[in-house]
Amino acid sequence: RKEVEQDPGPFNVPEGATVAFNCTYSNSASQSFFWYRQDCRKEPKLLMSVYSSGNEDGRFTAQLNRASQYISLLIRDSKLSDSATYLCVAMDSNYQLIWGAGTKLIIKP
Amino acid sequence: NAGVTQTPKFQVLKTGQSMTLQCAQDMNHEYMSWYRQDPGMGLRLIHYSVGAGITDQGEVPNGYNVSRSTTEDFPLRLLSAAPSQTSVYFCASIPGTPPYEQYFGPGTRLTVT
Numbered sequence: 436r437k438e439v440e441q442d443p444g445p446f447n448v449p450e451g452a453t454v455a456f457n458c459t460y461s462n463s464a465s466q467s468f469f470w471y472r473q474d475c476r477k478e479p480k481l482l483m484s485v486y487s488s489g490n491e492d493g494r495f496t497a498q499l500n501r502a503s504q505y506i507s508l509l510i511r512d513s514k515l516s517d518s519a520t521y522l523c524v525a526m527d528s529n530y531q532l533i534w535g536a537g538t539k540l541i542i543k544p
Numbered sequence: 545n546a547g548v549t550q551t552p553k554f555q556v557l558k559t560g561q562s563m564t565l566q567c568a569q570d571m572n573h574e575y576m577s578w579y580r581q582d583p584g585m586g587l588r589l590i591h592y593s594v595g596a597g598i599t600d601q602g603e604v605p606n607g608y609n610v611s612r613s614t615t616e617d618f619p620l621r622l623l624s625a626a627p628s629q630t631s632v633y634f635c636a637s638i639p640g641t642p643p644y645e646q647y648f649g650p651g652t653r654l655t656v657t
Contacts, residue, residue: 443584467644478634478648479587522586526644530575530594534586 438462441523441535449543452513456538458506458523465525465533468499470508473520473537482508482521510540518542545570550635550649557625557656565620565652567635573647575638576618577602578610580631587634593618625656 468485485497496509523535577592589602593612609621635649
């Protein structure tokens with residue numbers, strides 16, 4: 436079983452729609468969690484950290500459920516520029532980052 | 545700050561050749577790492593370093609060596625290139641204090657024929 440699992444997609448979503456990504460992690464000792472965005476043939480860039488209380492940044496909302504070992508990312512009012520691959524990451528106490536394989540999102544006009 | 549820089553951006557090698565991928569960061573980050581990313585797969589950790597003079601193996605270390613003589617530089621050496629090492633290689637660094645955002649270099653696209 437992969438340590439961090441994501442639905443690979445692709446998710447084909449019309450512009451303006453709301454889209455949700457889910458991610459599960461197997462290491463209960465994981466301490467920090469992140470969502471990264473990766474555009475085609477580019478390096479990953481941090482989208483947002485995920486806090487236990489949930490956090491929001493504009494159209495993006497991230498949630499963490501430690502009991503279920505589950506992380507989510509919600510994108511509201513999706514834009515064409517949101518098309519990318521979204522990577523879920525868990526960090527353990529040794530600063531080791533375990534990456535999901537990513538979920539590809541395609542926003543259609 | 546330049547952030548994390550990697551050279552070269554593209555490289556083609558023949559099977560059996562060796563080469564070094566360069567990585568440098570100017571943010572004084574202690575933690576640095578090398579990943580490879582293959583199509584349809586997540587990032588896989590090759591080697592990492594928690595500070596100058598300290599390196600350790602990640603998930604897929606075979607065929608690669610690293611060294612960390614300074615805080616700034618973390619080169620990755622391919623000992624004898626194989627077609628299975630065709631991939632995109634990313635170098636990254638993390639600050640020692642929260643938030644532990646990982647800063648990536650632009651990547652090196654390596655093809656081994």
